[in-house]
Amino acid sequence: MSEQETLGLAEEFAHYRRTVLEKVEVPGPAAVRRTARGRGRRRLAASTATALALFGGSAVGYAAMNGPDHRPGPVDPTPSISVSPTPSDLASPTLSPSATSGSPISAAPDGRISRSQLLGTAVNLPAWRAGRGCPTSSVRITADDREGANWLLALDHGDVDGDGAVETVALVQCVLGTGGPMQVVAFDRDEEEKVVTLGRVVATTIDKPQWLFALDVVDDGTVRVQVGDIAPGGGWPGEWSQRQWRGYRWKGSAFAQVSGPTSFGPNPHSADLAVTATELVLSTADDGSRTGETTVRIRNKGTAAVPHATLRLNVPSAVRPDVDGWGPCGNEPQETSQPVTCDLGRIAAGAEVTLTLSFRAAVGATVGKGSADVDVRPMDGDFNFLLDPKDTDNVARMAYR
The missing domain is CATH 2.60.40.1530 (ntegrin, alpha v. Chain A, domain 4)
Structure with missing residues (x-):
């Protein structure tokens, strides 16, 4: 111990004798002879231990704070007071996935987009089929069938790309007169929470299918689309269209059909x-x-x-x-x-x-x-x-x- 530290401890002991020990009440001879003698000694021992603890803490802290090599260090958080657990609290705690994993898991962005959010966001759509069509770049999907607009007909959600997060699938029509081409499009969000286009699921063609009636995303990520062989109009109703449910899955860069029929038979309401x-x-x-x-x-x-x-x-x-x-x-x-x-x-x-x-x-x-x-x-x-x-x-x- 250095001379400076020895002098510091001596000064602390002197301060202790002047202040703390003067307040200790020593029992008299009569008290000693009583049965309270033991209790008095215990109190005195407790007081002395308390004083020594206070002294030790302040002395060591004083020496540490005034030493030539003192640097501020990390501060431990103040422990909270806990209550003894009840029997129901003694069960082993269930650890979260992050607590049992050796490294943190990066969650995929949430691609659940509501109808109002999709209608209020400019999006990019896959190209419509050749010929006169609707715009596809940075356009707003509409809630009604205005001429030349991209009309939102149906919406559903599910994990279609297998990343553990939900995506959004929409049925959109390019309104041209009383009809127009249709396609089912999958949307997601990027790391910045911006709406992005994942890809086209299926679209109508000049041949078949000429109409899309409904969509449904099932638990395994398959996008089911109800397709029809003919489009309503031209003097025939939509009920004449033969309908089929076809399933499509994301294959890493595009959707491909994985279930359902791939062709239509002769339509009983058609002729040639x-x-x-x-x-x-x-x-x-x-x-x-x-x-x-x-x-x-x-x-x-x-x-x-x-x-x-x-x-x-x-x-x-x-x-x-x-x-x-x-x-x-x-x-x-x-x-x-x-x-x-x-x-x-x-x-x-x-x-x-x-x-x-x-x-x-x-x-x-x-x-x-x-x-x-x-x-x-x-x-x-x-x-x-x-x-x-x-x-x-x-x-x-x-x-x-």
Whole structure:
């Protein structure tokens, strides 16, 4: 011990004798002779021990604080006062995953996005199919079907990428007229809590599926989408669409189908008709009018019979149906109707109907040269238009002169 430390301890002992020991009450002879002698000694011993403890703490602390090498060190937290546990508290505590792990676990960002949050956030959407479409970069999804908008139709949540956190899956439609393409898109959040696009789950096509009805995220992360082979409109309701549930899973960089059918069978509400028409050449008749014929062929290319079909010829108003050739039509062609129509009955699968239709232009009527559309539409037994998925051959161009 250095000389400085020895002098410091001596000074502390002197201070102790002047202050603490003077306050200790020594029992007199009478008290010693009483039975309280032991109790008095115990009190004196306790007081002395307390004083020595106080002295030791202050002396050591004083020496430490005034030593030449003193540096501030860490401060231990003040212990809280604990109450003796009850029997129910004596059970072994359950450790959290972080307490049992050797290293901290980094949690994936929470990708649960509510409907209002998604509607209020600018997002990027996967590209719509080729042609006129809706914007995809930094756009707001809408809650209604405004023309040219990206309309939010359905929303669900689940861990679709297997990172332990929930993501958001949305059914969106690009509104164009009464329809428009549709797609299911998965969204997530990045480390900065910004909404990001994970990827496209499935989209409608020109062929099939043409419609998406609903979505559902199941516990294993599969995104189930109800798809339909035909889109409502064009004279047929959405109920005519064949519906299938197909499942899709995230494969690290894109979604792929993992369950459900991969194709559609023939739709009972569909048909496949085709039409052709020859040139209509008008020649001058004996009475000065001009007459001519066109041969129209209608073929049922489908696998089922078509109960009814309607034929429409958009000839100029100066060209009217004549008598010959119109007998197979269930209706009587009107002189003033535009276009000229012909209602046909049942056409068997694979069958072809040939019509040779006569036209007449009145004396002095100017016809000129041009072309007219001739189209055929299939109908069911109740005269509702049937879907014709391959409708490009439902219309033919008929030249006239």
